[in-house]
Amino acid sequence: MALIVQKFGGSSVANAERVMNVANRIVDTYKQGNSVVVVVSAQGDTTDDLIEKAKEINPNASKREMDMLLSTGEQISISLLAMAIQKLGYPVVSLTGWQIGMKTDSHYGNSRIHKIDGERIKKELDSNHIVIVAGFQGINKYDDITTLGRGGSDTSAVAIAAALHADMCEIYTDVDGVYTADPRIVPNAKKLDSISYDEMLELASLGANVLHNRSVEMAKKYNVNLSVRSSLNRNEGTVVKEVNKVEKMIVRGVARDNDVARISICNIEDKPGMAFKVFSLLAKNKINVDIILQSIGRDGMKDISFTVNEGNLEKTVEILNENKDSLNFEEIKSSTDYSKVSIVGSGMVNNPGVACTMFEALYDADINIHMISTSEIKVSVLINKKNADRAVNVIHDKFNFA
Ligand code: ASP
Ligand code: MG
Numbered sequence: 001m002a003l004i005v006q007k008f009g010g011s012s013v014a015n016a017e018r019v020m021n022v023a024n025r026i027v028d029t030y031k032q033g034n035s036v037v038v039v040v041s042a043q044g045d046t047t048d049d050l051i052e053k054a055k056e057i058n059p060n061a062s063k064r065e066m067d068m069l070l071s072t073g074e075q076i077s078i079s080l081l082a083m084a085i086q087k088l089g090y091p092v093v094s095l096t097g098w099q100i101g102m103k104t105d106s107h108y109g110n111s112r113i114h115k116i117d118g119e120r121i122k123k124e125l126d127s128n129h130i131v132i133v134a135g136f137q138g139i140n141k142y143d144d145i146t147t148l149g150r151g152g153s154d155t156s157a158v159a160i161a162a163a164l165h166a167d168m169c170e171i172y173t174d175v176d177g178v179y180t181a182d183p184r185i186v187p188n189a190k191k192l193d194s195i196s197y198d199e200m201l202e203l204a205s206l207g208a209n210v211l212h213n214r215s216v217e218m219a220k221k222y223n224v225n226l227s228v229r230s231s232l233n234r235n236e237g238t239v240v241k242e243v244n245k246v247e248k249m250i251v252r253g254v255a256r257d258n259d260v261a262r263i264s265i266c267n268i269e270d271k272p273g274m275a276f277k278v279f280s281l282l283a284k285n286k287i288n289v290d291i292i293l294q295s296i297g298r299d300g301m302k303d304i305s306f307t308v309n310e311g312n313l314e315k316t317v318e319i320l321n322e323n324k325d326s327l328n329f330e331e332i333k334s335s336t337d338y339s340k341v342s343i344v345g346s347g348m349v350n351n352p353g354v355a356c357t358m359f360e361a362l363y364d365a366d367i368n369i370h371m372i373s374t375s376e377i378k379v380s381v382l383i384n385k386k387n388a389d390r391a392v393n394v395i396h397d398k399f400n401f402a
Contacts, residue, residue: 002167003125004029007039007135007157011174012231013077014044022172022231023084026130030090035125037164039135039157040081042073047150063108067137067147071097074134074153082132092130095120097137097145102156104138104146111138111146112214113155116163133160154215162222169224171211172231177238178203178210180401181254185389190401192252193236196243199252199344202378206342207257216240243346250354251345251399256392258339258385260290261313262370264305265320267330270297277327278304278320285319287312291340291373291382305371307382310336338370339388342380343395355379361398367391 006026013019022040030036041047050069054061078094085092101117124131135153138146148155154171161169178200181189195203197220204213210228219226219240229237268274275294282289287308295303308316313334320332348354355372358379362369367390371382383391 001033001035003035003037003164005037005039005157005161005164005166005169007153007169007171008041008081008231009153009171009173010041010044010046010077012172013040013081016080018231019043019077019080019084020087023081023088025172025231026081027085027088027090030130037121037125037131037133037160037166038081039133039153039160040074040077041135041153042070043077043080046073046076064144067108067145070147071134071137071145074136078132078134085130085132090130091128092132093124094132094134095124096134097156098139098143100133100160102138102159104140104148106140106142106144106146108144108146110149111140113138113148113159113218116159118160118163121160121164149212149214151209151212152214154212155218158215158218158222158224158226161224161226162218167225169219169226170237171215171226171228173210173228174230174232175210175228176230176233176235177228178208178240179253181392181396182208182256185256185392186254186396188401189396192238194239194241195252196346197240198243198377199346200240202342202344202375203253203255206255206340206344206378206380207259208253208255211240249345250347250351251343251401253344254392254396254399255342255344256339256388257342258388259310260307260338260340260382261310261316261334261336262305262307262338262382263313263316263320264303264333265327265329266303266333267301268304269328270300270302274302274327275304281319281323282308282316285315287316287319291371291380293371307338307340307371337385338382339385339391340380340382341388341391341395342378343399344378346377348378349376357398358395361394362391365390365394367394 082094104111135156179189183189201216226240290307292306
């Protein structure tokens with residue numbers, strides 16, 4: 001007998017039929033003698049629909065009220081799922097974030113979990129209940145409802161698994177697991193049997209839409225046994241675990257992120273402290289900067305270019321322009337016409353020439369690279385958006401996953 005946390009995403013509970021399907025799977029696990037805690041997301045596009053509803057009334061609503069609204073999506077799915085399990089004749093209870101003592105900070109819309117008081121869940125498990133918990137939501141020190149950021153139910157599930165010392169945390173979604181690339185872009189992408197926490201973290205942050213990146217961060221920190229599998233079939237899925245337990249592949253996957261904007265500060269003085277000035281301004285305004293490139297100085301001047309999420313573009317340009325006098329640059333150029341394509345793999349560290357192979361694939365396809373950034377386990381390039389899907393395919397082909 002084991003303690004298993006299962007998380008079902010919005011598409012897995014999108015309608016009555018799927019809710020019943022999920023209920024059956026949960027009951028199967030329970031019938032095998034396991035204690036089961038289930039975390040669910042809002043049904044289908046509910047969260048997007050709620051955001052639209054809010055915008056119709058007030059596009060500038062406070063984040064507190066947005067969280068109050070968005071948290072309702074998960075409350076619908078936990079109660080419906082509990083009803084489905086009741087129909088099958090098994091003991092079940094649904095609980096919201098505050099009922100399980102999911103304590104978060106007060107960063108409405110993107111809260112981080114502080115701690116989980118697992119007492120209520122334990123009590124319910126002791127009475128042999130299947131426990132259904134609302135993902136994505138918590139409560140702050142003012143007793144206000146908070147949410148964990150889009151896709152945050154994964155993080156709820158991993159946090160609960162960590163707090164309860166669960167034997168396994170299974171993330172059920174509408175794909176079979178983690179692939180070498182998004183199968184919708186690369187038809188011959190291959191499913192991975194296993195992947196390390198670090199590789200998964202990179203892939204999640206670089207645009208592979210499989211797991212919320214904070215959930216992977218947390219799984220690594222608390223050593224949670226994590227697997228990604230499909231709610232629609234019984235295939236094995238992908239296990240996420242320690243690096244020494246996975247087969248070392250030089251390149252594990254290719255990811256694409258279309259949510260990038262590039263900003264160039266042109267003709268800024270070439271002297272010590274300029275990069276510090278620019279990026280401390282952005283840090284103060286909580287703007288995350290990704291790839292940074294600085295040109296060679298000429299006539300005492302240089303350019304600094306960097307990327308941010310598209311959503312932060314306007315604000316970044318505004319901040320820079322507000323400080324034009326003190327930064328003393330000539331002009332700001334910006335564009336959202338870019339994508340970031342990355343390769344990830346923990347074996348890269350010890351294998352020279354990996355980046356070169358990626359660049360060669362792009363050269364063969366006549367795709368120009370605008371920026372490059374590397375770390376021990378990834379190489380990212382910035383290219384024109386219109387080439388992004390083709391780039392993912394040619395790189396994927398080059399590394400011969402299939
Ligand atoms: N329902 C939330 C969202 O759509 C949380 C989640 O799906 O994990 O972002
Ligand atoms: Mg969702």
